[in-house]
Amino acid sequence: MANAQATSHALAHTHGASGPATTFGIGRIVLYAVLIVLALLFLMPVYVMIVNSLKPLDEIRSGNLLALPQAWTIEPWLTAWSTAQIGVQPTGLKPYFTNSFLMVVPAVAISTLIGSLNGYILTQFKFRGAHLLFGAMLFSVFMPFQIVLIPMAKTLGLLGLAGTVKGLILVHVVYGIGFSTLFFRNYYAAFPNELIRSARMDGASFFGVLGRILLPNSAPIIVVTVIWQFTNIWNDFLFGASFSDFSSFPLTVALNNLVNSSTGVKEYNVHFAGAFIAALPTLIVYLVSGKFFVRGLMAGSVKG
Amino acid sequence: MKAGWLPKLMISPSVLLVLICVYGYIMFTIYLSFTTSTMMPSYGFAGPASYERLLSLENWQVSVGNLGIFAILYIGVAGLLGLAFAILIDQKIRSETVFRSIFLYPMALSLIVTGTAWKWLLDPGVGLEHTMQNLGWESFSFDWIKDNDMAIYCVVIAAVWQTTGFVMAMFLAGLRGVDSEQINAARVDGAKTWQIYLRVIVPQLGPVFVSAFVILAHMAIKSYDLVIALTNGGPGRSTWLPSVFMYQYTFTRNEMAVGAASSVLMLFAIGVLVLPYLLSEMRRVKNG
């Protein structure tokens, strides 16, 4: 199809099944009403979390979850951050926030780098077993992580990394390679070959092609990979619960500790504040990254 | 370009890591499931004893039963809702991106956060029941989360909330991938909007249904974080899933072999689901 014709066709065909966007019929009103109700339902949990994290405890107990605070207070947030009881220590979530941060940044950086290297090799070089290798990596993305808990715990113990943040970094790098390789491989498979070929003809080396041609043009996929890895690793619980100890808990484990093991008085407002603190980094990343987040979701799911 | 020694060298660390930490560990765990391990791994061969014990345990049967209920409801509801949301959003809505962001943001949250929020939302003492009563509806009751028979449905609610946006995104991409000329042709042929969706668009979404199913099913089997945060397996063991069972038996109840066996069965279940899908995707990739 000639391009200009395609454009004019596209202009004419941007209409979906409902035809040109009609003016207000009763159908449109109902449609928007339904969507707004659904949107409110979806926002409700977060609304509840924020609103109730700013109330004193007796207000929660006597009032209802949907009401706005009558006596605004940021006490719950301060408590959650620095004085709440996590396990045996009244340290609040702050040290564990730090743990998560210290764990996530290196893990994301390393697994992204390795993923780009692997994606490059898998798409640009032919060797026996390349497809099998890719398939093997792909499967590691789907497998239930429970199956590697025992041997990994043993290995970390042997390496002296049990119960440390470094151990967690290692674990997340190892199991993050599958995803990041998948993303980069798919991206580089669609990369225009002529660029690479002409770079090779100009004498670029193995690392030259990667460093000068591929990586500088990989901004979209780097963003997608970083966002995906960040979200998954920050939100992980299973590995955190299995391989860390009190000093190295990531934030998710600490939060769960805070909520589930509190005996006696349940400080809902502190729990909500804590949950929100834990959710903030990934929520901010989500809001800022918009379509890249969606691309990561789609790349990791629909196509191989 | 044929690989020289350098590329092979550069990929070998990943190869090693995957071989050892994925397949090696899987082998190890499978081996363990045939031993007499209790608190620590021991290597005495015990044959299929752990599996026999596993299958006889009521805890396991409850876990598997719960998984069945959970998976069917989760996949069904999230799948249908996701498709419905996608069709709604496909109607050329103003501020479409706002609505999409609202439905999708739960995917950015840790399941612990989701579990925590819904835990109190569904709690009769402070959540929905309490709120409704507080608003004047005295006889309203919603204590599912404390009810042995109904707690699993609370897990379904939270899980559906988390993932519906994702399924919506998948179906939306599928809907928009349908050739718009076919839609125009259907309009000229006289089809009303609902007929166009039913007869022309949705039938072409087969591959999306399959992808959505595989992904939702494997997420259901792996579900752990959400259950722990929402109900901690309770009340009692009424929301135990195989993943919870595995953790409990391996780390808390010192029956490592049984725990290993349970994780092997989980692997098997996922394998059966995912391998055919992966193989067909790989073949498609191979054929360009």
Added chain:
Amino acid sequence: MASLDLVNVQKSFGAVKILHDISIGLQDGEFLVLVGPSGCGKSTLMNIIAGLEEPTGGLLRLEGRDITRVAPAERNISMVFQSYALYPNMTVAKNIEFPLEMHKVEKGAREERVRSVSKLLQIEHLLERKPRQLSGGQRQRVAIGRALAREPKLYLFDEPLSNLDAQLRVDMRTEIKKLHQRLKATIVYVTHDQIEAMTLATRIAVMKSGVLQQLGTPYEVYNRPANTFVAGFMGSPRMNLVKAQLTPEDGGHALVFQEGNGPKVKIDLPREAVTAELARYSGQDVIAGIRAEAVTLARPGMVAGPLQRFVEAEVEVIEPTGADTLVVIDLGGHEFTVRLEPDVSLAPKQKARFLVDLGKLVCFDPKTEALIA
């Protein structure tokens, strides 16, 4: 019967105006071809006729009934799309049946119609296949079959032949023409190929940048183009359009072709070729239009007819096409393409003598580019 009227149709997308004031009246049984380069707005106009888009201004009438805001389904039209747009999950039979189903035709009548349509188009053996199992030409027939199913008042064809390879395109073109003669249907057809336009149309609407350049029969559009655009667009090779001075000469006029101070070529014009309107340009420049086939090689002993003149020119390039020879000659510094018999023997740089039929001369105003009547 099925007449179609477009009255002052306009279309804008935001600030961009795509269609400017299109007015076309179509009689029952006519085959109207909308032709023009990419981006001229023909597809948009087609979509407006189909009801897939609403015009920003103007109206449409089908058999006198105002259909400007009527939904496509209720206009009693059908359409064949460029990409055929067959429903991939339905068999050929179901594809053809679909419009009948949507219009609540009962089952027996539907099946009968599918049978007769598939017989007409010779696709009976394909009825149980799915679109992906068909070749391009077969898919096209199915698309036409689906359009024929309802026997609508108006058929719309949106570049249906563009996706076919060259030979198949020519065969299908003939098929479509035969279909038109057989059904005596009213057809609006969009293409960017001017040969298709010429061979299929009863009337052609030439469009450029959303403006109707000319509406006329193939003969009119070819021989009396309304402006230089139409002159250059229709016909292959394009009409020679060369600037020349209309000089008064011996009680008559002549065309003088000269580039700067270079060699001058003069052709004097028979009185019949100079209309009163043209005579007003005496002493000024005009754009002279002569088609390549209006020139032949002068053989020894040839005598010029009353509307013909001899011209000497130098040969530049020779392009044998098999069916004829296209030769580019130099006329006072301007390039001129002429179509000669296939077996002439000429060489580059050779000076030769040509016979020009000035009965086919058309002249255009150099400023407005419009035809000088």
